[in-house]
Amino acid sequence: MKLDTIRHSLTHILAAAVKELFPRVKLGTGSVIENGFYCDFDNLKISDKDLLKIEKKMKELIKKEIKPDTFKLTKLAGAYLKGDEKNKMLTRIYGIAFNTKKELDQYLKMQEEAEKRDHRKLGQKLDLFSINEDIGAGLPLWHGKGAILRHIIENYLYEELTSQGYEWLTTPHIGKLSLWKTSGHWDFYKENIYSPIKIDKEEYLLKPMNCPFHVKVYQSKIRSYKDLPIKFAELGTVYRYEKSGVLHGLTRVRGFTQDDAHIFCTPDQMEKELFSILKYGLEILKTFGFKDYEIYLSTRPKKFMGTKKMWQKATDSLKHACEKLKLKYELDPEGGVFYCPKIDIKIKDSIGRPWQCSTFQIDFNLPKAFNISYIDEKGKKKEPIMIHRALLGSLERFIGVLLEHYEGALPVWLSPVQAWIIPITSRHEKYAEEISKKLGSFRTKLKNENETVSKKIRQGEIQKIPYLLVVGDKEMKTKSVRVRERSKGDIGEMKIDKFIDKIWRNYPNLRKN
RNA sequence: GCCGGAGUAGUUCAGUGGCAGAACGUUUUCUUGGUAAGAAAAAGGCCGGGAGUUCAAUUCUCCCCUCCGGCUCCA
Numbered sequence: 054m055k056l057d058t059i060r061h062s063l064t065h066i067l068a069a070a071v072k073e074l075f076p077r078v079k080l081g082t083g084s085v086i087e088n089g090f091y092c093d094f095d096n097l098k099i100s101d102k103d104l105l106k107i108e109k110k111m112k113e114l115i116k117k118e119i120k121p122d123t124f125k126l127t128k129l130a131g132a133y134l135k136g137d138e139k140n141k142m143l144t145r146i147y148g149i150a151f152n153t154k155k156e157l158d159q160y161l162k163m164q165e166e167a168e169k170r171d172h173r174k175l176g177q178k179l180d181l182f183s184i185n186e187d188i189g190a191g192l193p194l195w196h197g198k199g200a201i202l203r204h205i206i207e208n209y210l211y212e213e214l215t216s217q218g219y220e221w222l223t224t225p226h227i228g229k230l231s232l233w234k235t236s237g238h239w240d241f242y243k244e245n246i247y248s249p250i251k252i253d254k255e256e257y258l259l260k261p262m263n264c265p266f267h268v269k270v271y272q273s274k275i276r277s278y279k280d281l282p283i284k285f286a287e288l289g290t291v292y293r294y295e296k297s298g299v300l301h302g303l304t305r306v307r308g309f310t311q312d313d314a315h316i317f318c319t320p321d322q323m324e325k326e327l328f329s330i331l332k333y334g335l336e337i338l339k340t341f342g343f344k345d346y347e348i349y350l351s352t353r354p355k356k357f358m359g360t361k362k363m364w365q366k367a368t369d370s371l372k373h374a375c376e377k378l379k380l381k382y383e384l385d386p387e388g389g390v391f392y393c394p395k396i397d398i399k400i401k402d403s404i405g406r407p408w409q410c411s412t413f414q415i416d417f418n419l420p421k422a423f424n425i426s427y428i429d430e431k432g433k434k435k436e437p438i439m440i441h442r443a444l445l446g447s448l449e450r451f452i453g454v455l456l457e458h459y460e461g462a463l464p465v466w467l468s469p470v471q472a473w474i475i476p477i478t479s480r481h482e483k484y485a486e487e488i489s490k491k492l493g494s495f496r497t498k499l500k501n502e503n504e505t506v507s508k509k510i511r512q513g514e515i516q517k518i519p520y521l522l523v524v525g526d527k528e529m530k531t532k533s534v535r536v537r538e539r540s541k542g543d544i545g546e547m548k549i550d551k552f553i554d555k556i557w558r559n560y561p562n563l564r565k566n
Numbered sequence: 567g568c569c570g571g572a573g574u575a576g577u578u579c580a581g582u583g584g585c586a587g588a589a590c591g592u593u594u595u596c597u598u599g600g601u602a603a604g605a606a607a608a609a610g611g612c613c614g615g616g617a618g619u620u621c622a623a624u625u626c627u628c629c630c631c632u633c634c635g636g637c638u639c640c641a
Contacts, residue, residue: 133637450640515602521601
């Protein structure tokens with residue numbers, strides 16, 4: 054029997070088992086999914102403990118073709134009828150099923166492996182960030198090493214985008230409610246915006262997006278066609294109301310910093326600009342080690358601003374850009390933002406889970422809403438087009454994905470601490486400090502605690518430090534270091550200059566200062 | 567937000583209607599060491615918050631907060 058057929062049969066067996074144990078239950082739909090199956094039930098109030106009972110009953114009911122040790126009920130969950138949150142919630146039972154017990158065990162083992170990559174656990178183990186109950190859900194605190202990681206990424210973006218002709222802006226965290234009425238956010242995005250704050254007699258909103266602020270900078274003077282395209286970039290921190298149940302470590306939070314940019318250009322420049330930022334965006338992702346991604350083209354949602362004609366035009370432009378870059382994409386019908394369609398890139402982490410990070414949007418609406426303009430060749434006022442884009446999406450989500458992708462063992466250029474220098478005895482501390490100085494901007498830490506070398510090595514491995522440099526009498530005499538490379542172990546003694554060469558040669562992303 | 571589960575030391579977790587426990591981590595002392603845990607001692611707790619039941623609640627009940635797995639939504 055085909056695996057999908059087995060999984061399909063199991064939905065029926067599950068339904069039958071539940072019906073037998075809980076006769077008053079109403080059967081909902083069931084389905085085959087990746088690795089297993091599920092079935093929905095109405096009028097069923099059970100808890101985790103009942104799963105075992107149901108599983109046992111299923112094993113009594115199966116037919117000869119299905120072996121009892123090749124499936125397992127795994128999860129109990131709620132699910133809306135027909136997937137619509139306005140409908141009532143049903144009880145969903147999930148199960149996994151495979152051809153053999155071996156495959157089932159393998160799957161369970163893989164799940165265990167995946168847990169080790171959980172960025173929430175890594176964040177705590179590596180002392181990068183925490184989320185504190187007293188501060189609030191979805192509001193992460195960045196600890197020393199996490200903050201360094203952020204700064205590394207920020208500095209990298211700063212240099213890259215500056216060289217690409219972006220102008221950096223800094224804008225406030227709140228702005229008048231009236232601004233958000235003009236932009237359309239108040240009408241179309243209200244459920245994600247926090248309640249207004251009253252200052253004097255005026256109401257203000259915590260910003261859910263940066264766009265209106267950038268528009269206002271654009272409007273601060275008269276723009277000529279010669280100035281376009283104008284590219285504004287900002288690491289802009291935004292606050293959005295997210296339902297409590299969706300919050301998840303760093304990948305879903307209520308306050309986050311977008312690597313946001315807005316490109317103001319003429320209609321003629323638009324396709325070229327879009328093409329280049331898309332191409333460039335993919336290169337940036339590659340630098341961070343992401344080569345696998347899913348691309349989605351999200352079209353007009355139910356609630357939208359502007360005319361259908363404008364939407365069609367913008368959507369076509371996005372399609373052309375993808376085609377020109379030979380990018381495979383899938384349609385996400387009605388998945389656009391209220392003001393425009395978009396291309397989203399979902400980055401896959403190393404076990405294949407997709408996370409929406411990069412976004413590219415063609416907007417004819419905000420320019421109209423704010424009535425922005427440039428002066429063309431003939432001295433006439435024209436309306437520019439606005440391209441919104443975020444490459445990493447948000448630093449929070451991106452770092453979360455980064456941690457999972459690398460299982461916390463970040464590439465050397467991103468490691469908050471790149472090397473530990475471990476003196477064997479206190480006599481060698483001075484030499485260790487000399488080495489630290491010689492390594493310059495390489496981020497090192499002197500490990501001079503009163504502990505054995507073995508213990509420090511162990512801690513270094515657990516902390517996923519890229520290089521552990523052990524120094525003692527021998528190394529002092531020969532002006533060298535004993536190098537232990539992460540995941541490779543002891544790679545032997547080398548002259549300090551040779552080690553420096555090795556670092557710079559192997560990691561071109563590191564900037565020598 | 568909704569369905570199901572959970573909150574005990576810095577961390578991971580035992581435990582009980584009647585003095586609060588382990589391991590790791592931390593601190594101090596000893597130890598001056600060569601590639602994954604040297605030894606000893608000490609400190610560390612409003613048992614998530616509030617209300618109720620009880621002679622007595624960390625334990626039982628209710629409400630709230632936070633977290634986990636899903637659903638819906640999303641950068």
